[in-house]
Amino acid sequence: MSDHHEHGPHQHGTPSLRHRLAHLLTPHSHETADKLDAALESSAQGMRALWVSLAVLGATALAQAVVVAVSGSVALLGDTVHNAADALTAVPLGIAFVLGRRAANRRFTYGYGRAEDLAGLVIVLTIAASAAFAAWAAVGRLLDPRPVTDLPAVAAAALAGFAGNEWVARYRIRVGRRIGSAALVADGLHARTDGFTSLAVLLGAAGSALGLRLADPVVGLAITAAIVLVLRDATREVLRRMLDAVDPALVDRAERAALAVPGVRSVGELRLRWIGHRLRAELAVVVDGEATLRQAHAIAVAAEHALLHALPRLTAALVHADPAPVPGERDPHLALAHHLTT
Known part of the structure; x- marks a missing residue:
């Protein structure tokens, strides 16, 4: 499953009193x-x-x-x-x-x-x-x-x-x-x-x-x-x-932020790219295979929210939730394998 939300950039310098009060009353505007x-x-x-x-x-x-x-x-x-x-x-x-x-x-x-x-x-x-x-x-x-x-x-x-x-x-x-x-x-x-x-x-x-x-x-x-x-x-x-180069430190920061989200067992593919002076992200996270669709969606949203706070100029993130594999289970991405070969 995938979850896609776009957000304005969040500045994390020294916020003004007005900004802090606004964030307290409305924790995060979308x-x-x-x-x-x-x-x-x-x-x-x-x-x-x-x-x-x-x-x-x-x-x-x-x-x-x-x-x-x-x-x-x-x-x-x-x-x-x-x-x-x-x-x-x-x-x-x-x-x-x-x-x-x-x-x-x-x-x-x-x-x-x-x-x-x-x-x-x-x-x-x-x-x-x-x-x-x-x-x-x-x-x-x-x-x-x-x-x-x-x-x-x-x-x-x-x-x-x-x-x-x-x-x-x-x-x-x-x-x-x-x-x-x-x-x-x-x-x-x-x-x-x-x-x-x-x-x-x-x-x-x-x-x-x-x-x-x-x-x-x-x-x-x-x-x-x-x-x-x-x-x-x-x-x-x-x-x-x-050529879509980014500072590797940004990738590390994004990965740490996603791994700190409750329910995220591991982080799979993570991509960042600049479009002008705004940053976009694509991320795959592994969650409990027994989680419901709503639970997995909530984890994906939480991971995206964490990325927005970790990367100040991030404006959009695409988060894909993968179920944790169990022994003997067929890889759910196997049907895509022949499209990914070079």
């Missing part, structure tokens, strides 16, 4: 409105993080572009392009969050959460393009060295780039982890590396001030290398999510 509100709340947090980041990084890139036009610094140009690209990644993520709010239907039965993974892929491609452009500009300047002017303005723009990117990185990573968005976390890691590349621009300006004409393009190449490193990390994060 209403569709509550699920929808929770989903909208997480998407709203993501949208807010995106647009705030877009404003901060857009202003930073614009200020740097003015200095690039005056100074001719190729290192600052690479940093500016990277900042602009990082700001523009808010667009695909914003589209993904809006799509993720749409309800599931008969064609997209799991909803539109996967759009967030596609947005993560677009972000990875954007990072790769910015790396290629930064490398092209730096190599061109190495082959044709030119002096950098207005070095104090370049240094100030570099510091502004670091401050803006580090603030955005902390904000995106914090919100991304809170709502379970791999794409937003990847975007935050991208912004963090941008901050350090801005500091590299400062080193290039110092080298130029000392008369080292190649300092600026060399720093441009260093920025390219830094972008490639963050590209590797972001690609790994996004591809893992697209």
Whole structure:
């Protein structure tokens, strides 16, 4: 038998007094409105993080572009392009969050959460393009060295780039982890590396001030290398999510929670997957073979409830109850065996 219920995500940080009173009066809500509100709340947090980041990084890139036009610094140009690209990644993520709010239907039965993974892929491609452009500009300047002017303005723009990117990185990573968005976390890691590349621009300006004409393009190449490193990390994060990878610790936590439920003798197959920034589970539990249908159903519901509390971003669980085998009994799943062979 199987039992399927969907729930909104449960946050288990430090609950407010209002939340505690609400949980006391209504121990656990399973209403569709509550699920929808929770989903909208997480998407709203993501949208807010995106647009705030877009404003901060857009202003930073614009200020740097003015200095690039005056100074001719190729290192600052690479940093500016990277900042602009990082700001523009808010667009695909914003589209993904809006799509993720749409309800599931008969064609997209799991909803539109996967759009967030596609947005993560677009972000990875954007990072790769910015790396290629930064490398092209730096190599061109190495082959044709030119002096950098207005070095104090370049240094100030570099510091502004670091401050803006580090603030955005902390904000995106914090919100991304809170709502379970791999794409937003990847975007935050991208912004963090941008901050350090801005500091590299400062080193290039110092080298130029000392008369080292190649300092600026060399720093441009260093920025390219830094972008490639963050590209590797972001690609790994996004591809893992697209391939349904989860933290093994989540699987262990779910298994322990199910085994602690009275009536659950053992846990069979357990699967977890991310759909956007929401988690889904499939679980088989072994119960007493003499239990009635209602008793087995109650155990399945209790197991699902335990999973919801153990995994804060879990929104849906499918729990299947198997009877404990007895000696000499035919395996009830034997009829399925020829469908499961590879």
